[in-house]
Amino acid sequence: MNYVLVGNSAAGLFAAESIRQQDSSAEITVLTADTYPSYSRCLTTYYMAGDIPETQLFLRSAEALQALRLTVHYGCSVSGLDPTHRVVFAASGEHYSYDKCLIATGASAVSLEIPGSTLPEVFTLRHLDDVQQIKAIVAPGRQAVIIGGGLVSLKSAYALLKQGLKVHVVVSSGQILSQMLNEEAAKLLQEHLVKHSLNIVLNQDVTAIEGIGHVQAVRLRSGMNLPADLVIVGKGVRPNTQPFLTSGLTIRQGILVNEHLETNLPDVYAAGDVAEAWDRLHQTQRLNPIWPNATTQGRIAGANMSGLALTYPGSMGMNAVDFFGLRIISVGIVKPPTSPPWRTENLYLQHGSGHPTYQRLVWQGETLKGFVLVGNTERAGTLTALIQANQPLSEPIRNTLRRGKPSSVLPYLRANVS
């Protein structure tokens, strides 16, 4: 059997491992625009911060990769797919025949179309190359402006602060991490980041990046200028569907896949940031570009490509962060509708370590649909499991959870037993 995997990141790698596990004689060809072996995009800011060396970015050892026996074509941009002749085309003119094909092309950072955005010190952060370029001009005392208040933006800000830069974050909306956190939790994190010298400007847009030949400042809508030696644009990501627009694939924002991660074309699967797979909380197909969803989809798509019939249980929005020792985990729906049966329960606790401790539970009737933990995040996974169980919880269990006692794993056990 001849497998062609387009993409070499989370979904591509986990699919390859899954296929190899099922089919020891499979021919697995991996086409990737990247020029490096599979690495973790999520760790690039840790590398930028100086927390880890470059070698730690790579997900598998050379021996582990060798054992997978993949034929990897690096620097290979894919330009199209012909489902009738079962061929994937590369921009270089090469073509690759497949029996089964996985599209795991991921997503690209959205760039900003404003005056000055083509200056050499304006970056997006997605690839290892982006980080290498940023690292080359980072020096203590320099100033950086980060446009956007999402996770990549804040992780970049953290990295640059650790490198001794003066960092400003400009956010269009009224809070940071608006997709991951509710307002109260965001405020707790904001206070913590400000204590660590981050300058956060809310409700403000960047209208231009100024400088002749080099970035010198960033102009805000208010008319104010922020001095800057470098700018990072963190305005989210867009699925890399362009090569497949004329291939006959059903594409909305991403490539639509069913519960087996099959696309509408025979023997063509999609997984990871490029795919719109089932979302168990929103009960529809939806983009969910986070690491655990990509790896799980990759594993299941790979298994199904090699003959199994596994069902994808569905994605969920979730994330975990740790900024200067303050931990936050957010899972599921954290900003529910304000009308019944939706309800939220928020609990502030004082914590010994000096960090704020906060818990928010989001309920639809008696069913847990989301939570945010700030400070003490131990055993967050038990709450995640309760959301995944998607069952109404009894009053004693709801009371235990409401009290915010972290060591309450027994409710989960009992919920599963009863």
Added chain:
Amino acid sequence: MKQLLVRSEVCVGCKSCELACAVAHSQSKTLFGAFLEPVRPKKRVFVETDGRINFPLQCRQCSDRPCVHACMAGAMHLDPTTGLVQVNPEKCVGCWMCVMVCPFGIITEGPSHQAVKCDRCRELDYEPACVSACPTKALQWVDVDHFAAVGRRSWVDHLKEANNHA
């Protein structure tokens, strides 16, 4: 293959397993030595109780391995030689994505800002210290078939008992 299995009905909540676990993961491997170490060793088993049920809980080695999928550093991995999920401390960056998805809540933070969980006493050649320490045999290191056979026998005994009373 032997598994770490629990008979929660005989657990009295004495926490001997917690102590033995911390000692087994210390430098000195002795109780007093462990107390004197500059960095106290971390236990990886937790006796949970709600007044009615006691349960010594550690990594259950889930077959769908959510922690391995969530790990963005490649640190949480399936060790091919033992078939066990383990943390590679050289790769863990302390992002806590595994904590976010572990349904048993048994992953905690180690001394160097890294994820720590039950490793089935890798250093003791997979003879779990918690099992050796358990005075009531609530924790068992047994073949699944043996564990099931004992369970069946005890069910039959209960049935006989019930008939005697009837």
